[in-house]
Amino acid sequence: MKMVRAIVRPEKENDVVLALEAKGFPAMTKTHVFGRGKQKGLKVGPIHYDELPKVMLMIVAEDPEVPVIVEVIKNAAYVGYEGDGKIFVTPVTESYTIRTGEKI
Amino acid sequence: MLVEITAIIRRDKVAPTMRGLDAMGLGSMTITTVSGRGLQGGNVMTDLDREIPAEYDAVSKITRNLTPASFALVHSLTRPVFWIPKRMLQIVVPSGMKDEVVDMIMSLNRTGWMGDGKIFISPVEDSLRIRTGERGLESV
Secondary structure: OEEEEEEEOHHHHHHHHHHHHHOOOOOEEEEEEEEOOOOOOEEEOOEEEOOEEEEEEEEEEOHHHHHHHHHHHHHHHOOOOOOOEEEEEEEOOEEEEOOOOOEO | OEEEEEEEEOHHHHHHHHHHHHHOOOOOOEEEEEEEEOOOOOEEOHHHOOOHHHHHHHHHHHOOOOOHHHHHHHOOOOOEEOOEEEEEEEEEEEHHHHHHHHHHHHHHHOOOOOOOOEEEEEEEOOOEOOOOOOEHHHHO
């Protein structure tokens, strides 16, 4: 099992969620985060923004589903400019549903 | 060996869970405000609109891609809730205490209704206490 963490543009959040839902992945957690990348933020004229708002989506899925999820997010969140975001995949060894107590 | 326990739970269960973990001697955790949705893809306020449940059940059985909430939005039926406010607790514990902590969190958070949340367990390679520079087991 893997956790896919995608940090995407806030304006692209809805596109990504709808694309995932259409592929059969309705379950996810989102949180609003601030971050910066290799460019150390954004410079607009004399003003330097070093924390840019992003949305982080977290999805836990079985290993074979991970490439599908990554592909869907990649296509839906793509704009082509710096700041499109990142996708991280980390291992999850166990997962429980609290309501039933079952282990997946 | 350390593991990270990520529990996504109801907002009103944070205090009981913290008390329960305190009693086990695990006072330290990180709490994040998150929004989430499960396999149901959100929620519909059925209490406010009685005729909805039958209808969206039928539809979501036919087209699996349409979640109750998006169906409700498209048909302007009732108040769809796409994101349900939740709290995420992240606790790093020695791997031996893992089952004990999971049982504790599950027993305190179980109401039997959808939306009780999930617990994920993932490995942690290293841990460091910044103040003293301790590493590994003694840092948690």
